[in-house]
Amino acid sequence: MKRFSHYHKFSFTIIIFTLISACNPQQELSNEIGLALESKSSALGQKFSEKEVLVVIPRTGCSGCIGTADHFYKEANYDPTKVQFIFTRIPSVKTLKIRLGKDISEKDYVYIDQEGTFSKGKLDSIYPLIIQLSNGEVLDIEFLSPDNKQVIIDLRDRFSVSKTNEYPSEI
Numbered sequence: 001m002k003r004f005s006h007y008h009k010f011s012f013t014i015i016i017f018t019l020i021s022a023c024n025p026q027q028e029l030s031n032e033i034g035l036a037l038e039s040k041s042s043a044l045g046q047k048f049s050e051k052e053v054l055v056v057i058p059r060t061g062c063s064g065c066i067g068t069a070d071h072f073y074k075e076a077n078y079d080p081t082k083v084q085f086i087f088t089r090i091p092s093v094k095t096l097k098i099r100l101g102k103d104i105s106e107k108d109y110v111y112i113d114q115e116g117t118f119s120k121g122k123l124d125s126i127y128p129l130i131i132q133l134s135n136g137e138v139l140d141i142e143f144l145s146p147d148n149k150q151v152i153i154d155l156r157d158r159f160s161v162s163k164t165n166e167y168p169s170e171i
Contacts, residue, residue, distance in 0.1 A: 030138045032122045033131060037138075052082040053159065054131040056118050058089040059096065061126030065144050068152050069128040074100060078159045080109040088113035088123075130155055 037054075057069045072078075073085055087104075090096055093112060097104055104110055113119070123129070125143065130151050132140040142151045 026141065029122045029141055032120075033118075033129075033138050033141065036117045036120075036123060037136065050081065051084045051133055051136075053133060053155065054084045054086060054129070055155070056086045056088060056123070056129040056131065058119055058125060058128065059087060059091060060089050062145065065127050065146070068149075069144055070100060072152055072156060076156050076159075077161045078156070079161060080107070083159050084109055084111065086111045086113055086118050088116060088119040090114060 055069060055072070057066060057073070059066070087096060087100075087110070090112065093105070093114065096112065105112055119125070127143040127145045130142045130144060131138060132142075142148060144151050
């Protein structure tokens with residue numbers, strides 16, 4: 001039986017490590033978010049690097065999950081210097097304004113993603129994304145889904161000035 005040389009063992013280890021790293025869906029998602037943020041950083045505002053969380057809300061998908069995220073946007077008393085909302089997969093800006101307020105496009109902490117930058121590739125989700133940031137870098141990503149309802153309560157508790165709002169129990 002022929003033995004692997006030291007070089008072959010090293011090459012094999014590098015290949016295995018690369019394959020394992022490439023198969024990390026969380027890292028792939030984080031990379032795509034980073035690219036989207038980089039391409040849209042000027043549109044997201046000068047204070048974007050100071051934001052602590054992005055809430056990416058698709059307009060089509062899990063209606064209960066989207067409704068819960070919309071409720072947080074409309075009703076929560078959050079600190080807008082720390083939270084950035086991104087609305088994506090928008091079939092109609094007019095409908096978005098009717099549902100969430102005609103002044104939605106005028107708010108500094110709201111970005112209306114008409115190009116779909118935040119819903120391409122791995123970012124294409126039926127669930128809202130909650131993205132934790134530090135100095136503009138992605139720290140953590142969670143989906144607001146029927147299996148992960150707690151994420152919106154945690155978000156409210158972390159960023160709300162007042163914690164009196166209730167959220168729909170059914171997602």
